[in-house]
Structures are given as C-alpha cells and as structure tokens.
Amino acid sequence: MESSLSNTCYYDHNVTFFYNWVGKKISVAWTTRDFVVIGLGLTVCFIVVLANLMVMVAIFMNRRFHFPIYYLLGNMAAADLFAGVAYVNLMLNTGPWTSMLTKNQWYIRGALIDISLTASVANLLAVAVERHQTILTMQLHSKMSKRRVVLLIVCIWAVGIIMGVVPSMVWNCECHLEDCSTVAPLYSRRFLIFWAVLNLLTFFIMVAMYIRIFIYVRYQSQYTSQHNSEMQHSQTIINLMKTIFMVLGAFVICWTPGLVTLLLDGLLGKESHANDYEKFCLVIAECNSLVNPIIYSLRDKEMRQTFKRILCCLFRRVDDQQRQPSPIEIDSPTPKEPLGCVQKSEHEALCFSQETNHKGDSWTTPGL
Template sequence: MNICPSAVVCQAVATGTMYADYYNMSVIPTHYRYAKNLTQKMLEDRMNSKAGLSSLNAVFLAVCCIIILENVLVLAAVFRNKKFHTAMFFFIGNLAFSDLLAGSAYIANILLSGPRTFKLAPVEWFVREGTAFIALAASVFSLLAIAIERYVAITKVKVYGSSKSCRMFLLIGACWATSVLLGGLPIMGWNCMGDLPACSAVLPLYSKRYIFFVVTIFSGILLSIVVLYVRIYLIVRSSHQEAASSPAYALLKTVTIVLGVFIACWLPAFIVLLLDTFCSMNSCPVLRRASAIFGFATLNSALNPVIYTLRSKDMRREFLRVLCCWGLLRGRGRHPADRCAVPLKSSSSMEHCTDRHEHQATPIMQECTTCV
C-alpha cells in the first residue's frame, strides 16, 4: 500500500523539522488531500472556491452571536448582584465564560473555514482548532467543578466560608490551566505532521491518538459527574422527609438538567470523533457531516442561560435588570434608571431556606444557596 498519494506529498511532509513546518503553507493542503481522500482537482476546487457563506453557516453564526449575548448577560448578572457572589454562582459564571469562548471560537472557525483554511499557516490552524477544544474542555471541567461543589455542599457545612474561598478560585484556575494544556497539546507537538497515516479525517492536522485521548478523558469526567449526581440524589432522598420539595433538591434538578443537555448536545460529536479514530472518510460517510454535527453541539452553549432563566426567578429578575440598565428594555415608571439600581429582592423559596432550617441537624439543609 502506498502511504503517500504522490511523491510530491511525501516530499512536502518529509522536508524540515516539525516546528519549522508550522509556517509551511503547503502542509495544510497536503494533509487535507490525504486525510479527506481528495484528488488533486478536488483539492484545487476547494482551494479556489468562490462560494460565499452557506445558509447553514449563516444560521450557526447567528446562533453564536446569541450565545455571546446570553452568556455576557449571565456574567453581568453574577458580577452585579452580590447575592450571587457564592461558590455555586461563581462556578456558573465560569461555565458561562467557557460557553462565551465556545461561541466566539466557533465564529472564528466558520469565518476561517472553506477556502480560507488553505490560506492559514499550520500554527494558525492549530490556534483556530485549539481554542474550540479549550472551550469544550473548560465546559466539561466547569460541570465537574459544579458537581464537586454540590457534593461538598450536600455533605459538609459551609466548606466555602470566607477563610476557604481560595479553594473555589484554585478550582476555577485549575479548570482553565488543564483546559489550556489539553487544547494546546497539538501545537506543542502532539500532532500528525510528518505522519500522514496517523491523521484524523475530520481534523487533518490532529493525531487520531490525541483525539481518542481527549474524548476518553471527557467521557470519563462526564461519567464521574453522573456518579456524583446519583450519590447526591440518594443523599437528598434519604436526608429529609420533604427532600422532594426542598431547595437543595430543586438546585440538584437544575444542575442535572444542565448536565443532561450538555450530554445530549455533545454525544453525537463525541461519537463522530471516536469513529474518526477508527474509520477513514470513505468507510464512515458520517465524517463528512462533522461540521454540522459540531454546530449542533455548539447549541449547548445557548441553552444553558435559557435553563437558568426558566429555573430561577432570581436570575430572571436580574437578567431583566441588566437589560434595563443597558437600555434594551424600557422600565416601568418615571425613573427606570433608578429601578435598575435597586438591589434584587427575591421571592424565591431559596431566599429564606436558611432561616427556616437553621436549627435542623441535617447537613443538607444547613447551607442553602439561591436556586439556579
């Protein structure tokens, strides 16, 4: 079997060191031709295509703009309202920031895809794809941090006190440090440059082993989160007779919905990436639809703020206050600007749960946070 499609391809891959080839403009066409099983004419047609933005990509661009606006709104709400300055809401803000990054990264991906891909140097291609992987990793690790915070809050009393708030920030910092490391592995050298048979068909400069490694890590983390939530659910059910209507149970339902939506949106993409490690483009035609599947996965970043809005009266009111202050909504009364500055007064059942249960011995009810 001939590994390289032509002598020219073999020569292009063999020349120079790996890092020197990061600026070699012939590398990307070479890898795309091999990984996607293109003829020279098909490759030239792709490179010289004058087609504009497709209708599907235009829809995805609009969705990404919505993602950015929604998650900026979440971050503004968490930042503005001191009532949300708790460990749980800081983790939610962290998830919102990763969703915002995901929307921005996908916009860049769309605008730099198609024929523009072949005008990129490999280092630029790695930055384009690596940013998306960093955002995905940050989302997964944020969900893990939320699960850990819920488990600690359920089993212990006031772990995140003022003297231990550094734990929360260390966890958030570790989330991003690990995400940047995972997303940056290909640009640091774990790629398939110089080894065409090891290349992914969906992401032609990425090694199949790297993609399998990342998907395995993410799947393991999501499975761990599910296990944590099952344990939390069992603790909640066994801790109090009114657990089914307790604020802690309501909070558990919300974060479980967030996790379920993430899995539903990203599962097809994970399956495609796993298939990519074992199949060629011809053996698995679904790989040709990878862009649309990844676009569907990005919808997850737009759904999280919707979940917060539907599940929390506090968050809904704070969103409206932020929109009012931005001038996007007209406040009622003569002084809408003054109304925007009024501190949030919640009627949520979560607000008074500490007062109602402060004398109970059950750990689950001794620390309450606003339901999200």
C-alpha cells in the same frame, strides 16, 4: 512505503497537503449554502456571546449569587462565551478560506474549540465535586473561600489551555501521515481517541455522582422534620440540583455526538465516514452554549429578575443618551426627578438600584 512515511516529517508542507492526503475536500468557490450556514452561525454566536455575558454580569452584580457554586456557574458561562468566540473564528476561517490558512492559524482554530470544550468539562466536574461535598452534609452552599474558588478556576483554564496546545506541539501527524485524522487532518488519530475517551469517561463519572446525590437527597428528605424552614431548605437544594443536572444533561446531549464522531474517526479513520456528519455534530455542540442561559432564566427566578433589571437599565440608559432635552424641558418648573429609573410603569419599576432592595438584608434563598 509505510516505513518511509513514518520516518519522514512534513513540516514544510501546507494545510492543503494534509487535507488532500486524507481525502477531505476544500471548497474552491462559495456556494449559497455556505453563505447561509455562515450567516446563521455568526448570528447564533452573537446571541451566545451576549447571553452568557449577561449571566456573568448578573452573577457579579447580585450579591445573592456570591457563593462558590454560582462562581463556578459564572465560569461555565465564561467557557460558553469563549466557545462562541471560537465558533466565530471557525466560521471566518472555513470553506475556501481554509486553503489560505497557515499551519499555525489552523492549529489556533482547532485549539480554541479544544480549550472551550475542556474548560467546560473541567468546570462541570468541579461543580459536581462541589455539590457532592456540600449536599452530603445537607448544606446549600460550600464554605470554600473565594481564594480557593479563584485558584480552582485558574486551574480549570490552565488544563484547557494545555489540552488545546498539545496537538500543535506534540500530538500531531506531521511525521506520521498514516495517523492523520479525516475530520482534523493535522491531528493525530491517537490524540482524538485519548481526548474523546477522556471526555466521555468524565461524563459518566459526573452522571454517576449526580445520581448518587439525588438518591441521597431524596432519602434524607423523607426523614426531615415537618418544620417549614427545614422543608424549604431541603426543597431549595433539590431545585438547585435539578438546575445543575439540566445543565449537565444539555452538555452531554449536545457534545456526545461530536465526541463519538471523533472516537470513530480515531479508531476507523476513513472507514468511519466521519466527514459526512461532522458539521451536523458541530451545530449541535454550538447550540449547547446557548442552552445554559435559557436554563438559568427558566429555572432561577432570582436570575430571571436580575436579567430584567440589567436589560431595563441598559435600554433606559441608551434611551436617555439618545434623547436631547429641549429648552422647554430645561426651563420647566417641575421638580427634578430622582436619579435612576422612574417607576412610571410596572416594567420600569424593575430598573431600580439593587442596593435599595438588598441593603441590610442577609442572604436569602433565591427563587429556583
């Protein structure tokens, strides 16, 4: 029986067939719980997309963030934004809608999640390598050219896309039903083992690298001169490292339960009972995409101020578009106000042109 199954391919069967094979139930009707989960999930995804988009805009607008480490952090925000879009697609193709998906649509749904996770892990590894090479020379920023940074970012997304399309093209169980996963019924359990082990191993490597960096920085800081400039430079490096370590720690905490679940599913199959807690792990993983913007805003004073300027100018522009000038205002003899935001209050004073504050200034260390 097993020999005949292993030699037979089921390309013409639909998604429901594979779900029934592994014993994973597809909801027939919508329940109140489903509507609550989808409603909260879409709300969180909307906040995730806006928050990470703001991080990307802040890095683009503020010249003090135009360095390799911040470009990589911006790419991390892009991966989180992509994860938010992937979760939206998952929410809109779950529950009773699952049975209406074609196999290609189902593979795309899973590939989006795989791409976002792989891009995030690869980006964190690139940040770890960049910090390792830079901090060991007690420098704040790498001398890597922008062209190399762009090439590195392209490679990160290329790896993510490859890992996302591998299950649909090569590593699935359509010809090996005994190898089907219970969490992702069309995926091969061997692929889940490979993917989970690879990501967990990458986590351990990054944590080891950051621990070595912290030990080195602490050791060097004990022998630095007591000059204020050198002490401030060393403290800035430590603060930046703490921010990055918090990002890595949040990522490991949020994604490890899901990866362990996939690993158990790959090793034990139905005996792992992975379907009982997979949704809980997915919620934790989704929260990670919202954590990073919060860390940036709490740890980086310059980033926080840039956020305020963006929001101030955005709301000011919307308010100006909604207000229609009256004839009295048009004929008013008062002198014209300068373009931009008028500094009538402390809040509005934040919405000034970045060029006014930074024109002619050399780069200074942002508050971390």
